[in-house]
Amino acid sequence: MLHAPFFDPTKSYYENWEKGPFNEFTDGTVFPVEKEQRFTFLGQKxxxxxxxxxxxxxxxxFMKAAMEKGFDVPVYKTVRTRIKKCNDWPNVLPVIVDGDLTLEKAKKGLTVKDDYTEPLAITNSFGNPSYPVDVWQKDIAETVAFARTRPGQIVVGMVEGTRWEKESTEQDFIYDWVLAAQLMKETGAHAIEANFSCPNEGDRVSRLLCFDAEISQKIAERIKNKIGDLPLAIKISYFEDETELxxxxxxxxxxxxxxxxxxxIPAPVYDKEGKQALPGGPWRLKSGICGAPVKWAGLDMVRRLKKLREEFGMTYEIVGVGGVTIPADFKEYRDAGADVVMSATGAMWNPYLAKEIKEAYPNG
Ligand SMILES: Cc1cc2nc3c(=O)[nH]c(=O)nc-3n(C[C@H](O)[C@H](O)[C@H](O)COP(=O)(O)O)c2cc1C
Incomplete structure (x- = not known):
């Protein structure tokens, strides 16, 4: 059953930022943390x-409300080293998808629907906006302070480097990533995630950074040198090509x-008349699809990452994301090899998802 969402798509990003979260996410029910932490993630309890x-x-x-509702690994929305404006409203729209969103279906494009109904499928298009550094640093530091009262919950800060000027060099770009990570470290966040899955930031325009292994390696190396022991995770997209992965x-x-x-999963999104659904230039025709129909892709990536980890004898932890809307989805991800599972769309429309999963699978 869908609840009213805690991020309200009828309101702008800024109104959500100022007045949210909404609905039952802040109904005052607070779920206690466990007396003993039975799991670890990125070296932490x-x-x-x-x-x-x-x-x-x-x-x-939003972070505090998520923690109170039992989401034990909340990730702060991606931030940057300078202010960046959000794409024009609307930023979230419901879309019609019949079954799995295969890459073929995504190529053909999707049409919006009127309401948010199950199977829950949406497009989101924000452009990874960022408040100024001093605002997000203070705000994340406050979340970290709150987390001290809730042992066993891990605050993750996500960063993204930007080519701020047209003439920015690769060095400038790498430097911006390192700066973002350093600024995030100063907040006291328990771990940093680097968004290697955002469009238009890679070496080749409109290629995702994660599809460029060489620059991804350089950036990861430079960030790691800067942040030392603080755990670093990267977020990647669906890889069609196994050799690239x-x-x-x-x-x-x-x-x-x-x-x-x-x-x-990116797809062109049309309104009922077949016109571009999201306002703005033609670059906004394509936007990211998430929710139930992308679960197959998240599961497939988790399985492949697990296989590669074994083959290479590596130790990285795997976070499974995509299409988790009911407890059984969580279990599927765990069985596929995810060390930690996350839900964005499913959680937005169900503030009790963590509670339901914990009740269904007390041992994780
Ligand atoms: C409203 C919304 C905003 C998002 N913003 C970001 C973001 O800032 N950075 C990011 O890496 N992913 C972002 N995502 C993608 C999610 O982290 C996730 O990878 C994707 O939605 C698939 O998971 P889901 O099917 O559970 O939604 C966003 C997703 C949603 C629904």
Whole structure:
């Protein structure tokens, strides 16, 4: 059953930031943390291997509410080293998907629907906006302070480097990643996640960074040198090509502590008249699809990452993301080899998802 969402798609990103979270997410029910932490994640004690990935948790109000509702690994929405404006509203729309969103279906494009109904499938398009550094640093530090009252919950800060100027060099770009990670470290976040799955930031325009193993390696290395012992995870997208995935894992996995997959699956999104659904330039025709129909892709990546980890004798932890909307989805991810599982869309429409999963699978 869908509840009213804690991020309200009818409101702008800014209104959500200022007034959210909404609905039952802040109904005052607080679930206690466990007396003993039975799990670990990125070298830290953890209550239970379930959380919310970067996205719906816009600031400390959302992060705290998530922790109180038992999401033990909340990730703060991606931040940058300078202010960046959000794409024009709307940023979230429901889409029609029949069954799994295969890559073929995604290529053909999707049409929006009127309401958020099950199977829950949405597109999201924010452009990874960022408040100024001093705002997010203070806000994340507050979340970390709150986490001290809730042992076994791990605050993850997600960063992204930016080519701020057209003439930015690769060195500038790498430097911006390192700066972002350093600024995040200063907040006291328990771990850093680097968003290697955001479009238009890679060496080749419109290629995702994670598809460029060489620059991904350089960035991961430089960040790790800067942040030292603080755990570092990278977030990657769905890889069609196994050779590309192997190459990334071979080059980057020895440097990082964790790999999260997946981000969204991009697809052109149309309104009922067949016109571009999201307002703005043609670049906004394509946007990321998430929710139930992308579960197959997250599961597939978890299985492949597990296989590669065994083959290479590596130790990175695997975070399974994509399409978790009911407890059985969590179990499928765990069985596939996810060390930690996360839900963005499913959690947005069900504040009790962590509670339900913990009740269904007390041993994780
Ligand atoms: C509202 C919303 C905002 C998102 N923003 C980000 C983001 O800032 N950074 C990021 O790496 N992924 C972002 N994502 C993608 C999610 O982290 C996740 O990878 C994707 O939604 C698939 O999971 P799901 O099917 O559980 O939603 C966002 C997702 C949603 C629903």
């Amino acid at each position: 953890l209550n239970y291997p379930f959380g919310i990935p970067a996205g719906p948790l816009l600031n400390s109000h 192997r190459s990334l894992v071979e080059k980057v996995a020895p440097i990082v502590d964790g790999i999260s997959a997946i981000n969204t």
